[in-house]
Amino acid sequence: MLHTENFRTGLIGHKLSHSFSPEIHSYLADYEYKLYEMEENEVAEFLKNCPLDALNVTIPYKKTVMPFLDYISETVQKIGSVNTIVKRKDGLYGYNTDYYGFSYMVQKSGIEIKDKKVLVLGSGGASLTVKTVLSDMDAKEIITVSRSGENNYENIHIHADADVIVNTTPVGMFPNNGIAPVDLRIFKKLSGVLDLIYNPSVTRLLYDAEKLGIPHINGLTMLSAQAKKACELFLGTEIEKDPTTEIVKNIEKRLKNIVLVGMPGSGKSTAGKLLSEKLSKAFIDTDEIIIKNSAMPIPEIFSLYGEDEFRKRETEAAKEAGKTSGSVIATGGGIITREENYYPLHQNSYIIWLRRDTSLLPTDGRPISQQNDINELYKKRAPLYEKFSDAKVEVSDNPKITVQRIIDAIRMR
Numbered sequence: 328m329l330h331t332e333n334f335r336t337g338l339i340g341h342k343l344s345h346s347f348s349p350e351i352h353s354y355l356a357d358y359e360y361k362l363y364e365m366e367e368n369e370v371a372e373f374l375k376n377c378p379l380d381a382l383n384v385t386i387p388y389k390k391t392v393m394p395f396l397d398y399i400s401e402t403v404q405k406i407g408s409v410n411t412i413v414k415r416k417d418g419l420y421g422y423n424t425d426y427y428g429f430s431y432m433v434q435k436s437g438i439e440i441k442d443k444k445v446l447v448l449g450s451g452g453a454s455l456t457v458k459t460v461l462s463d464m465d466a467k468e469i470i471t472v473s474r475s476g477e478n479n480y481e482n483i484h485i486h487a488d489a490d491v492i493v494n495t496t497p498v499g500m501f502p503n504n505g506i507a508p509v510d511l512r513i514f515k516k517l518s519g520v521l522d523l524i525y526n527p528s529v530t531r532l533l534y535d536a537e538k539l540g541i542p543h544i545n546g547l548t549m550l551s552a553q554a555k556k557a558c559e560l561f562l563g564t565e566i567e568k569d570p571t572t573e574i575v576k577n578i579e580k581r582l583k584n585i586v587l588v589g590m591p592g593s594g595k596s597t598a599g600k601l602l603s604e605k606l607s608k609a610f611i612d613t614d615e616i617i618i619k620n621s622a623m624p625i626p627e628i629f630s631l632y633g634e635d636e637f638r639k640r641e642t643e644a645a646k647e648a649g650k651t652s653g654s655v656i657a658t659g660g661g662i663i664t665r666e667e668n669y670y671p672l673h674q675n676s677y678i679i680w681l682r683r684d685t686s687l688l689p690t691d692g693r694p695i696s697q698q699n700d701i702n703e704l705y706k707k708r709a710p711l712y713e714k715f716s717d718a719k720v721e722v723s724d725n726p727k728i729t730v731q732r733i734i735d736a737i738r739m740r
Contacts, residue, residue, distance in 0.1 A: 334358040336561055339365060339373065339392075340385035345501065345526060347578060348383060351551050354574045355558040355566065371395055374412075374419060381413045381561040383554075389452045396421040406459050408452045411557045422560055425456040428553025429523075431571065433464065436544040438491060438519030440464040446486055448472050448508050449495035453523055457493050466491075472509075480509065487513050492532075494522040499530040504650050504674060507531040517541050525550055526652065527674040528579065534670050551575050582652040585737065586672045588715055589681035590705060591660035592688040594722050598681065598729045599657035605730060609654045613662065616644040638665055645671040663711040672715070677737050680716035681729070 336358050338348045343362040352360040363382075365373060370388055374395040384392050389408035393399065396409065397418025403409050409421040433440060445466045447454050450473040461469050470486055472478050478486065498508040504527050511517060511532070520536040525547035529537070536543035551574045559565055585602065587595040596612055603610035614625060617640050621628055628637050641662055648656045649671035656676070662668050672678055685701050713719075718736040723729045 331356055331358040331562065334381075334562075335361075335379045336381045336383075337361040337363050337379055338383045338385060339363045339370070339388060341365070341367075341387055343385070346385070347525070347547075347550060348385075348554060350578060351554045351574055352558060354570060354577065355555060356562065358561070367391060377412075377414055377419065379414065381411070381557075383557055384410050384412065386452060393421065395419065402426050402459075406455050408455055410553070411560055413560055422557075423456065424553040424556040424560065425453070425549070426460055427556040428549040428551075429457055429460045430464075431552035432521065432544060432546070432549040433460065435548050436519065436521060436542060438521065438542055438544070440466050440491065442467045443490035443518070444468040444470070444486070444488060445491040445493060446470050446472055446483075446489045447493050447495060448498075450476060451495060453495040457495055457523075461493075483509060484513055488516055489514050490516055491519040491521070492517065494520075494524065494530075494532055497524070499527075499532055500524045501526045502650060505531050505646065505670065507535055511535045511539055511541070519543070522546060523549060526582075527650070528582065529670075529674045531670065531674075534674065547575050547578060551578070582675065584649070584651060584654045584656050584676035585733065586649075586656045586658060586676045586678045587681055587733075588658050588663055588672075588678060588712055589660065589722075590683065590685070590688055590701075590708065593660070593681045593683040594726060594729060595657040595681055597726050598722070598733065599655045601726050601730045602733055603655040605734075606655070609651070610657070611648045611651065611654050612657045613641065613644040613648050614657075614659050616647055617641060617659075620644070641665075642668055642671075648672075649674055649676065651675070660708070663708060663715045669715055677718070677740065678716045679733055679736060680712045680719045681722050681733075682712075682719055683722040 337360055338346060343364050346362055349360045370391050389410055392409050399421040402423045403421050406423050409423060411422040411424045413420045440461055441464060443466055445461050447457055450471050458469050470478050472483055494508055496508055499506045520541055520543040522530050522532050523546040524530050525545050528545055533543045533545060552571045555566060555571055587599050589595055600610050618624060621640060641659055642665060645668045652675055685705050688701055720732045720736050
């Protein structure tokens with residue numbers, strides 16, 4: 328970490344409540360880094376009397392700031408947007424570190440760009456940077472897809488021969504999780520998908536790529552790499568040992584949910600509450616979400632509406648819980664019986680299967696367990712738990728031991 332004294336930095340933008348930038352910069356240096364939300368008509372006055380030594384700029388002001396700068400780099404001139412400003416004695420200097428960040432992201436992904444046909448989804452400021460990098464990497468053809476341009480989402484099938492797709496749009500970004508901008512199944516030659524979104528960790532687009540076995544990467548690597556380059560410009564020095572991989576790993580570890588699946592009565596709620604306390608994470612129980620949203624206990628839902636209706640409500644609870652970050656989530660025993668529940672739980676999480684001897688599973692207050700032979704039920708569900716989970720943990724009679732086993736299983740990933 329670089330050490331500074333009385334050096335003030337920050338980020339300006341319109342909506343910044345979900346920004347990871349302060350955390351990323353805290354790994355790089357000990358300068359002050361604050362968030363400054365503002366309206367467009369406030370940008371000029373802020374820069375005129377800039378209270379910061381250096382700053383980052385995010386959407387929608389990457390072009391807005393340009394007329395108020397005294398110097399812009401060659402990269403900025405080529406791209407047409409600024410995301411980093413440094414205040415010097417002779418004025419404000421503008422740079423674009425997103426270029427470095429996206430270049431780093433591509434290289435980290437291992438996805439080949441040279442001589443490839445690339446579709447860039449979106450025509451906003453981020454796409455300008457992406458297209459410049461792709462051109463410099465000798466892409467054979469770069470097609471911009473927008474809602475109303477010559478190449479749009481209605482006629483995207485004419486580019487079904489694309490090799491790589493880069494998403495620069497906010498489609499699928501929190502809180503609108505679960506939406507993909509395009510159907511990847513029409514692209515038969517696809518060899519890579521890059522999504523600039525980093526919340527959720529696995530967007531629907533990346534999940535579709537995952538299912539199809541296509542190499543893919545989210546935008547957290549780009550965000551962290553561009554921050555490293557911005558820090559170097561802020562302080563006028565080079566960070567010798569690249570910390571980007573470590574930063575990404577640390578942030579992902581903090582943001583990942585821990586989802587507990589397993590048979591009814593396997594101790595998911597008990598272990599989950601203890602785990603949340605130990606790791607200082609919020610605790611969420613999907614059954615409690617269902618009860619709250621339905622205003623009635625689960626046995627009553629089964630009695631009045633049947634299992635199918637309960638499962639629909641359970642899916643909605645999975646979507647609600649899965650959008651969160653950094654939580655411990657206990658689920659109902661049958662959540663794995665519907666395939667559509669996998670993505671909401673997988674998008675931001677480690678999924679842990681808690682296994683417990685069926686002879687020790689209680690059935691009180693559990694309609695499905697009471698209506699079925701517990702061993703037969705386990706036999707049906709075990710392959711589904713296996714399919715859903717990233718790791719298996721044997722449940723101990725001592726919940727503290729179970730919690731430690733969960734932590735150990737995650738550390739091994």
